[in-house]
Amino acid sequence: MKLDILKALNTERAARRAAVVVTDQDSGAQRLVTHDKIAADPLKELLEAHLRSGKSGMEETPQGRVFLTVHVPPTRLVVIGAVHISQALAPIAALLGYDVTIVDPRTAFASEERFPGVKVIAEWPDKALPPLGVDRYTAFVALTHDPKVDDSALLHALERDCFYIGALGSRKTHGRRVERLKAEGASDDKLARIHAPIGLAIGAVSPPEIAVAIMGEITSRLRLTAEGKR
Amino acid sequence: MDSLATETDILKAAEDWKAAGRGVALATVVETWGSAPRPVGSNLVIDDQGNFLGSVSGGCVEGAVVTEALDVIESGKPKTLEFGVADETAWKVGLSCGGTIRVFVEKVD
Numbered sequence: 001m002k003l004d005i006l007k008a009l010n011t012e013r014a015a016r017r018a019a020v021v022v023t024d025q026d027s028g029a030q031r032l033v034t035h036d037k038i039a040a041d042p043l044k045e046l047l048e049a050h051l052r053s054g055k056s057g058m059e060e061t062p063q064g065r066v067f068l069t070v071h072v073p074p075t076r077l078v079v080i081g082a083v084h085i086s087q088a089l090a091p092i093a094a095l096l097g098y099d100v101t102i103v104d105p106r107t108a109f110a111s112e113e114r115f116p117g118v119k120v121i122a123e124w125p126d127k128a129l130p131p132l133g134v135d136r137y138t139a140f141v142a143l144t145h146d147p148k149v150d151d152s153a154l155l156h157a158l159e160r161d162c163f164y165i166g167a168l169g170s171r172k173t174h175g176r177r178v179e180r181l182k183a184e185g186a187s188d189d190k191l192a193r194i195h196a197p198i199g200l201a202i203g204a205v206s207p208p209e210i211a212v213a214i215m216g217e218i219t220s221r222l223r224l225t226a227e228g229k230r
Numbered sequence: 231m232d233s234l235a236t237e238t239d240i241l242k243a244a245e246d247w248k249a250a251g252r253g254v255a256l257a258t259v260v261e262t263w264g265s266a267p268r269p270v271g272s273n274l275v276i277d278d279q280g281n282f283l284g285s286v287s288g289g290c291v292e293g294a295v296v297t298e299a300l301d302v303i304e305s306g307k308p309k310t311l312e313f314g315v316a317d318e319t320a321w322k323v324g325l326s327c328g329g330t331i332r333v334f335v336e337k338v339d
Binding site: 001002003006007009010013023025028030055056057058067069070 | 241242244245248256258260261269270271307308310334336337338339
């Protein structure tokens with residue numbers, strides 16, 4: 001590997017941006033495709049499929065056998081609300097490889113005792129969220145059910161390209177929330193990105209079941225295209 | 231995720247070792263068959279003194295990869311190595327048969 005490719009790759013990784021190294025297996029020739037160059041690349045479809053799966057692999061192309069080394073930043077989950085569902089969501093998400101952060105200004109909820117070993121920030125979203133650097137490899141869920149906490153957090157998430165945004169609440173609750181967020185200046189397009197009612201429709205009743213429904217929905221957004229294909 | 235965190239360290243180490251003036255090679259698992267211990271994309275970085283960081287097989291074939299890597303650092307020519315993971319080793323970790331891995335070794339220059 002050329003040192004300049006290695007340096008550029010490490011820069012992309014440090015900035016939490018995806019990149020693929022394409023290595024020709026016959027000649028050893030190599031190139032780095034950064035996330036912003038993928039759409040214009042001759043191997044676009046292959047690269048996109050590998051980025052979605054997060055897996056490196058060998059591929060036959062018209063130009064010969066190439067090895068694709070896929071570098072995708074670790075996924076993160078930001079949870080607004082140190083609530084009962086979050087207590088189940090945090091360990092399930094950690095098991096799926098997510099780096100989990102929980103934000104809740106209510107110190108009685110956001111305690112180490114309730115969330116052993118989890119990163120919990122007992123601050124209002126306005127203060128807690130900006131330093132987190134919410135990005136496209138972040139899934140974002142609002143679970144407090146309290147507009148005072150959830151609304152400003154959702155407005156923050158809508159301004160960033162997180163791959164998943166979900167909010168707890170019935171259709172009716174969500175309808176009222178959409179009206180409030182619209183009044184705060186959020187566009188219809190952006191508001192349509194919020195998954196609500198949150199989670200896959202699996203008939204979840206208990207908090208752990210709701211957590212499973214949420215992680216199922218997040219996984220589908222991570223791994224499937226908009227058309228529902230792998 | 232541990233594996234990714236480790237991987238970051240490995241590629242950063244490759245850059246740092248090179249910047250420090252050492253001869254450096256990077257080994258990558260490019261194909262696996264059967265029950266291979268490390269997934270495709272796993273890295274091992276090796277310097278010209280035989281120091282190494284990372285893993286391509288969980289310890290079974292690292293020695294051989296390091297030896298070949300020294301050769302790659304010397305010649306500058308990439309190599310593809312193939313290993314069958316020894317049955318004995320495979321049994322020890324509870325696998326019914328040994329896997330096979332292919333490792334691409336290249337110089338960082």
